Amino acid sequence: MISGMKTRSLLAALALATLGATGAFAEDKVTVPSHDAVAAAEAPKDAVVVNIAKMKYETPEIKIKPGQTVVWINQEAMPHNVEFQAGVTGEAALKGPMLKKEQAYSVTFNEAGEFPYHCTPHPFMRGKVIVE
Amino acid sequence: MATPRNILPADLARLLCAGLTCSVLALGTAYAETAAAPQTEGQKQAAEGAAKLAKGEDDEPHIGTMPKADAHRVYVNDPAHFAAITQQFIIDGASGNVLGMTDGGFLPNPVISNDGTVIAQVSTVFERIARGKRTDYVEVFDTETLLPSADIELPNTPRFLIGTYPQMSTLTPDNKTLLFYQFSPSPAVGLVDLANKKFDRMIDVPDCYEMFPTANDTFYMHCRDGSMAKVEFGGAEPKISHSEVFHGEDDHLINTPAYSMKAKKILWPTYTGKIYPVDLSGDQAKVDKAIEAFTEAERKEGWAPGGWQPIAFHRVKDRIYLLADKREEWTHKDPSRFVFVIDAKTGERVKKIEMGHEIDAINVSQNAEGTLLYGLSTGDRTLYIYDEETGKEVRHVDQLGRGPQVITVSDMES
Numbered sequence: 001m002i003s004g005m006k007t008r009s010l011l012a013a014l015a016l017a018t019l020g021a022t023g024a025f026a027e028d029k030v031t032v033p034s035h036d037a038v039a040a041a042e043a044p045k046d047a048v049v050v051n052i053a054k055m056k057y058e059t060p061e062i063k064i065k066p067g068q069t070v071v072w073i074n075q076e077a078m079p080h081n082v083e084f085q086a087g088v089t090g091e092a093a094l095k096g097p098m099l100k101k102e103q104a105y106s107v108t109f110n111e112a113g114e115f116p117y118h119c120t121p122h123p124f125m126r127g128k129v130i131v132e
Numbered sequence: 133m134a135t136p137r138n139i140l141p142a143d144l145a146r147l148l149c150a151g152l153t154c155s156v157l158a159l160g161t162a163y164a165e166t167a168a169a170p171q172t173e174g175q176k177q178a179a180e181g182a183a184k185l186a187k188g189e190d191d192e193p194h195i196g197t198m199p200k201a202d203a204h205r206v207y208v209n210d211p212a213h214f215a216a217i218t219q220q221f222i223i224d225g226a227s228g229n230v231l232g233m234t235d236g237g238f239l240p241n242p243v244i245s246n247d248g249t250v251i252a253q254v255s256t257v258f259e260r261i262a263r264g265k266r267t268d269y270v271e272v273f274d275t276e277t278l279l280p281s282a283d284i285e286l287p288n289t290p291r292f293l294i295g296t297y298p299q300m301s302t303l304t305p306d307n308k309t310l311l312f313y314q315f316s317p318s319p320a321v322g323l324v325d326l327a328n329k330k331f332d333r334m335i336d337v338p339d340c341y342e343m344f345p346t347a348n349d350t351f352y353m354h355c356r357d358g359s360m361a362k363v364e365f366g367g368a369e370p371k372i373s374h375s376e377v378f379h380g381e382d383d384h385l386i387n388t389p390a391y392s393m394k395a396k397k398i399l400w401p402t403y404t405g406k407i408y409p410v411d412l413s414g415d416q417a418k419v420d421k422a423i424e425a426f427t428e429a430e431r432k433e434g435w436a437p438g439g440w441q442p443i444a445f446h447r448v449k450d451r452i453y454l455l456a457d458k459r460e461e462w463t464h465k466d467p468s469r470f471v472f473v474i475d476a477k478t479g480e481r482v483k484k485i486e487m488g489h490e491i492d493a494i495n496v497s498q499n500a501e502g503t504l505l506y507g508l509s510t511g512d513r514t515l516y517i518y519d520e521e522t523g524k525e526v527r528h529v530d531q532l533g534r535g536p537q538v539i540t541v542s543d544m545e546s
Contacts, residue, residue, distance in 0.1 A: 085317050093317070123318050124339035124356055 028090040030115075031108040033069075037097045040073045043104035047071035050127065052080045052099070052119075057127040064131055069108040074099035080125065081105065082117045095120060173229055197276045198222065198232050201248030203499035205231075206506055207540040208515055209242045210533030211296045216262040219533050220253070222278075225497060225504045225517055228527035232278050238262070239293050241301035243310060246393065248542045250326070251275055252282075254301045254312045256291055270310055270324050270331075282329040290314040290322050290334060296538045297387050298441070299342035305393060306348045313343065321351070323365065335370045337363060342389075346396050346412045354385065354400075360410065360417035378408065378419040386437070386464070390445040390452070394543050399445045399452050399476070401425070401437050403464050407452060409476065423479040425454050425472055434458040438468045440510065440537045441493035446520075448500045448545050450476045455494045455507075467492045467509065471523075485523035489516055495539035496520060510535050 033044070043049075047069040051058040053076050064070065074080050079098040082105065086093040089107075096105045098120075109115065109131045119125035171179075184191070204225035212218045218236040223229065236242075240255035252272040259265040268291045272282035292300060292315040301312045309332070310324040319339055323332040340353035340361045349366030358377040363370055379385065385408070389400040398410035405425035411418045426435045435458055437443070442455035452475075457468035467490035473482040491507040503520035514530040 083317065118317060120316065123316055126318075 029109065029111040029113060030089045030094070031110060032094070033106050033108065035097065037099050037103040037105055040102045040104045043071040043073065044069050044106055047106055049073060051075050052125075055122060055125060057119075057125060060127040062127075062129055064109060064129065066110060066112055066131055067108070068131075069106050070129055071104050071106040072096070072099065073104045074101055077101050080119045080122065082107075082127070083120045084115060084117045088115055088117070173227070195277075196232075198278060199224075201275065201542060201544075202226075203497050203542075203544050204504060205248060205542060206495070206497070206504075206515070207242060207244055207251075208508060208529075208532050208536050209236075209240070209296060209538040209540070210513075210536040211239055211538070212534040214239065214295075215534065216258065221529075221532050221536070222251075223515065223529055225506065226502075228517060228529050230529060234273055234278060239296060241291075241296060241298075241312065242538065242540055243301050243303055244540045244542055245303055245307045246305075246543045247307070248544060249275060250303065250307050251278075252303075252310060252326070254286075254291060254310070254324075256289070256293065270312075270326075272326060272329075282326065284324055284326075284329055284331055286312075286322060286324070286331055290320070292316075295387075295440075297342060298538060298540065299344060299389070299391060302343050302345055302351075304345045304348045304351075308348065311343045311345065311351060313341065321353075321363070335363065335365055337361065337370075338372060338374075342387075344391050344398055344412060345393060352410075352412050352417055358383075360412075360419075362416055373416060375417040375419070378410075378417075386442065388441045388443070390443045392445050392447045392543065395445075395447045397445070397447075399443055401443050401454060403436060403461075404431065405435065405437055405454065405456065407443070407454070407474070421479075423452070423474060423476070425452075425456065425474060425481075434460070436461075436464065438464045438466050439492045439494070440465065441495070441508075441539060442468065444495045444505075445476070446496045446503060447498060447543060449503070451482060451496075452476050453494055453496060453505065455491055467511065471505065471507070483523065485518065487516065487518070488525060489514070491516070493537055493539050495541050497541055498543040498545050500545060506539050506541075508532075508536055508539050510537055515539070 048064055050072045052074045072082050081096040081098045084094040112131045115129040117127050206223045206225045208221045210219050216238050220234045221230055222232045224231055236253050237255040237257040240253040243252045254270050256268050266289045268286040268289045270284040271280050274281045292313045308327040310326055312322045314320040319337050320334045321337055322334050325332045340355035343351045345351040350364050353361045355361050358379045360375040362373050384403045385400050389398050391398045396412040400408045407423040409420040437454055437456045438459050439455045444453040454472045455468045469487050471485040475482055487507050489509050492510040493508040495506045497504040505518040505520040507516040513532050514528050516525055516528045518525050
């Protein structure tokens, strides 16, 4: 059982590495620098920050330009993420990793449009990125 | 506990039939033995079988059918501690006989109509037991044969997989529409057209939970902000409105309130034994003065509700039944040994019934005379049946799966 899980994790890691090598995680309309959560300090410095605290995205609606990156930083112990439903950023859903306190996750938006998202375990937490 | 039974030819034939039909068991009569009866069902059948043998009558194996539902029909659902497949037991509360069983998938939601003519469930299966392709579906059973009369697939696996809350799936008053809840990726309610045996559509709803239908195109929900939402779905777009917020953030309402669709009334207890009567008979949900089930002194002693389904409501008698015990805070899902009976009109306590067992779920038959109080023990896997007036245990049905939790009854009284 344990070895099976390890094998699957390894396969998943290999699959991600392969994708990474092609320069991507590129969905149709966005690019994701890392599918893993990173320390907030390692988040892109020029990104637009959306802090998460008190079971809310602090700025639930933000407006950016094409090519800009948004970084979500969790400020509390309760884990949160961002999830875009299927059809929003690409054909498949984009489900970000769960962020622990002071972890970050970034998405670069390549095209104009509206990108609604929510937190997977807390569907009442909703936000929207508007790319103009 | 019941004593081991002898398997006689007639029983064997029934078991054989059951084995052959696999997914549907219509046993006709049952195995459960009553505590108070002078002769158990097994003994009665043994005597009948012996008499037939003595007379030289041939045994005629057959597949039995279900008798017509009455006020004492009671359904016990066994979520089986999150097992991939589950069962529901259909029981005659008056005799303590298991009349039949239905199979379910993962955490199914049983749905039983008030007139007893619809037995359905919203269920989930996977192509390799607990993995592989997932299929969510609604299954309707013929009430006489328990054969499936409809199997309606739900697109995009929308079911909310959660410990079984009765109001997470329900029927409209005309029994033509089944509603089920979706939690993720966003709060929504699925509509299933039972009349035409097809999935209809998903309705986006606010951050609200559970459904309480009041009309064929209207249901209410309870929202995170402490209000009730009214959802009218008859038009092209659902019309949604909210009541006033009726409880504070630290006032925790349990997951399994009692709802009488005929009375359009929810009885919704909190962890501490405050019961909110939510009146859905007007234009918007109206919450009447909360009833305190316990005195201040009792609360200090630790009396509080606890169990899986710890409240029941008798519409005609206008009585509330609250399962409770002395307990530590945050043990509200542990079983209890007492039922507090409360007059819903005055809020006064009528009596306190000692159940004699560790009970997790309660319900009551809705007939005005000869009302039965049901107490289900998940640990004992036994349904204990009590005379509601005297509070005395009159019979029990054991061997109800692995972890039975939910009791459903129909309200057939006019």
